[in-house]
Amino acid sequence: MKLDRFITHLDRISFLNIQVWDFSYHSLFRKYAGLYLFKAMIPHPLTTIRRFSQYRHFIRKKKNLLFQYKNFLFLPDESTFKERIKKQDTKPLIGLGFCLKPYIPDQAIFSCPSGRANHDCLYLQDGKTRQICLSCAIFIIACECLKKGFKVYVMTSAKDIAKDFLIPQIKLCKFPASILLLCPYSIQAILPALIFCEIDALLLAYNRGYCQDYKQWLMADRGMKVEMTALNKLSWDMILDLLRKSATSESRYHHFRREGNIFYPE
Numbered sequence: 001m002k003l004d005r006f007i008t009h010l011d012r013i014s015f016l017n018i019q020v021w022d023f024s025y026h027s028l029f030r031k032y033a034g035l036y037l038f039k040a041m042i043p044h045p046l047t048t049i050r051r052f053s054q055y056r057h058f059i060r061k062k063k064n065l066l067f068q069y070k071n072f073l074f075l076p077d078e079s080t081f082k083e084r085i086k087k088q089d090t091k092p093l094i095g096l097g098f099c100l101k102p103y104i105p106d107q108a109i110f111s112c113p114s115g116r117a118n119h120d121c122l123y124l125q126d127g128k129t130r131q132i133c134l135s136c137a138i139f140i141i142a143c144e145c146l147k148k149g150f151k152v153y154v155m156t157s158a159k160d161i162a163k164d165f166l167i168p169q170i171k172l173c174k175f176p177a178s179i180l181l182l183c184p185y186s187i188q189a190i191l192p193a194l195i196f197c198e199i200d201a202l203l204l205a206y207n208r209g210y211c212q213d214y215k216q217w218l219m220a221d222r223g224m225k226v227e228m229t230a231l232n233k234l235s236w237d238m239i240l241d242l243l244r245k246s247a248t249s250e251s252r253y254h255h256f257r258r259e260g261n262i263f264y265p266e
């Protein structure tokens with residue numbers, strides 16, 4: 001317990017301009033860490049050193065990061081991100097946690113018909129909806145993404161996020177910009193990986209139902225998450241505003257095509 005408190009303290013004081021002490025300490029010997037280490041970091045040692053120093057620079061120059069993890073955070077900064085997604089050829093990937101799906105245990109009518117901890121969604125898959133979908137955050141955001149041609153990804157585990165999103169970006173530059181809805185703990189944890197992969201991002205934190213610490217995060221990573229997450233009004237307005245104002249032509253897209261776990265409008 002004393003060690004846990006000490007590690008958390010290192011994050012709080014940004015020891016060595018690093019704020020992933022707690023997550024890194026708990027992630028030692030986990031599969032997702034090995035995947036990232038062997039597929040991304042070790043094959044590119046010089047890039048790893050350079051990007052790690054960029055991450056430390058980012059932590060050093062930012063003020064109030066612990067507050068921003070709980071609200072929203074632009075990477076590398078607001079104007080660069082907004083300029084990037086205004087470009088016609090940069091269609092960001094919108095990552096939505098599976099915990100946003102409506103879910104009440106043992107009450108199918110009030111729960112997502114596609115199941116809980118998976119990448120599936122009836123609407124994204126074949127355009128169908130049920131009554132419960134109409135109030136689902138994934139449905140509302142996906143409808144805007146379809147108009148604008150943005151890719152949608154229902155996020156589950158850290159291992160899948162590495163396989164579906166981060167490693168394809170390193171190898172093929174497939175996802176240079178993204179808007180991710182995450183718990184504050186995950187925002188803090190994913191930041192070095194996003195910098196390493198050169199992904200410009202808007203990270204929006206849930207303000208309800210989110211995982212508070214690594215123990216809860218690990219349960220959710222294994223698909224055990226009963227609570228339904230939600231954004232606060234400010235973040236909700238921010239994402240809808242960004243999607244609606246982005247300069248991509250409307251009406252060109254009619255449905256989503258699934259490739260792996262990512263849904264592409266076409």
Ligand code: SF4
Nearest residue numbers: 112121122133136139
């Ligand atoms: S829109 Fe998709 S994720 Fe939301 S409830 Fe319907 S099937 Fe589930």
